[in-house]
Amino acid sequence: MNLKTLLLGASSALALFSLANAETLTIATVNNGDMIRMQKLTDDFTAKNPGIELQWVTLEENVLRERVTTDIATKGGQYDVMTIGTYEVPIWAKQGWLVPLDNLGADYDVDDLLPAIRGGLSMDGKLFAAPFYGESSMVMYRKDLMEKAGLSMPDAPTWEFIADAARKMTDRANGVNGICLRGKAGWGENMAFLTAMSNSFGARWFDESWKPQFDQPEWKATLDFYVNLMKDAGPEGASSNGFNENLALFQQGKCGMWIDATVAASFVSNPKDSTVADKVGYALAPDNGLGKRGNWLWAWTLAIPAGTQKAEAAEKFISWATSKAYLDLVASKEGWANVPPGTRTSLYNNPEYQKAAPFAKMTLDSINSADPTKPTVKPVPYVGVQFVAIPEFQGLGTTVGQLFSAALAGQSSVDDALAQAQDVATREMTRAGYIK
Known part of the structure; x- marks a missing residue:
């Protein structure tokens, strides 16, 4: 050998x-x-x-x-x-x-x-x-459809502008929805979006004594706005759509706007995956002039x-x-x-x-503008922008997400969904000892 x-x-x-x-x-x-x-x-x-x-x-x-x-x-x-x-x-x-x-x-x-x-x-x-x-999260939008609607996206839009633009950009006969937003139930799916959105409407999950706030007008305004906007300008079956489903719709040219994770920017602007890669613009998540934007961290x-x-x-x-x-x-x-x-x-x-990466600055600005220690307009006893950093939130957030997803699907009214959310949150927070 x-x-x-x-x-x-x-x-x-x-x-x-x-x-x-x-x-x-x-x-x-x-x-x-x-x-x-x-x-x-x-x-x-x-x-x-x-x-x-x-x-x-x-x-x-x-x-x-x-x-x-x-x-x-x-x-x-x-x-x-x-x-x-x-x-x-x-x-x-x-x-x-x-x-x-x-x-x-x-x-x-x-x-x-x-x-x-x-x-x-x-x-x-x-x-x-x-x-x-x-x-964080931000607005991704079709520049060509915005221009066709006779509008110009500001760097820092309001919810009022977004709603108006979404309705004007909707062309369902040609398969274009004015806006795509999360509807799939889950504390990290629809409730990530809706909690961040609610912050900009002045809402909060709990007051300083841990009392749930779903019976307050700010949550009613948030959920009414969301459900009506999706009814007028969102895709069919939106209550089943999370991050990945909306990403696919946007890449296929079926969304005029999408408000979601900044990480999606590289996927919607990649010509290998996206049919609208050369038409995408970016803006900060919307606000209502109350000092908080609807973006998460x-x-x-x-x-x-x-x-x-x-x-x-x-x-x-x-x-x-x-x-x-x-x-x-x-x-x-x-x-x-x-x-x-x-x-x-x-x-x-x-x-x-x-x-x-044309979205780099917008991503960094969005990340830096989110404050987990002061996430809401009114004071709260918790940290977390699109979640409440307590162990009970995982189960509670998903239950509330299911109620709000059902309201989006038309299986219940906004008022019923909020009333049930208030009941279940009060019961859970009392059981866990937060409410004395």
Whole structure:
């Protein structure tokens, strides 16, 4: 047997040994475009970390939330890395359910993370989840249809302007809806949109004594406005549409306007996916002149559940997926406009990104204008812009979302939906001890 044969045999044996001893990380994530793209690029990670294999569990948003919450609360241990959001991180960190991210590496540059995003993911100065992308919400609109309607979109529109424009842009005979908005029930689906919207109408979930406020005129004004606007200018079956469904409608040219996550900007302006890529404009989320806009603050993050036996490998993966180098990798494969947005100061200082992404400044301005500590016109006892940062909100928000989705579908009246929301919220907050 010659030396070459011996070396080849040793190399094969080593490869088999490495494979047999590889750690497999099970990663739960959401079926959004940026996460799907990440999965296609993970050969870069496994090449640099030959002892780590990746297994993906990719789920629709509402299902993901349900699965990871159940798993971490019951210490199920199914996942080594979880995709969770700004709502879960501080609550779960306080419960001791998450591993602090202390070893992301010397070149990770935690200080480069946008302060608004980093602050929501930290407790006692420690980072408990790393942001994969950050977002607020804004108006995306068809410039050609706006012009055809004889209108010009302001950088900072009012809800009155949006409603007028939506009705004028609607051309259902040609398959064009003036506006597409979330209707699918879920605390992070329709209630993310409606809670942020309600802030700009002067509404709030609870007063300073934790008494629910759905029986107040501000919520009535919000829900009436929303249901009537969608009836006049929204798509058929809107009560089933969440982020991904509205994204598809907009890309297919079936929406004049869409108010949703700033992260969608790269998808609606990408000519590979969007039939209207060269016709899209951007504006801040609307207001009513009360000092609050209808925009939210969110980050989809990667976190390590305390029950995993593979925390070291999991942190290596999280460091890779949320690093500056990952942004460079996406830029090299897909172009700068398609890198995950909203997480790093350096990205928004990058001239190449600014040139490639016409939505960059609007995204950053929207993120910076959302204040989780003062989300509403009137004072409130909670933090969170489009959610209330208490453990009970997840279940309560979804129940209220179902009531409001039914009102949108015409299965109940706005008044009935609000009355039921008031009842269920009062019952839940009393049961949980917030209302004495």
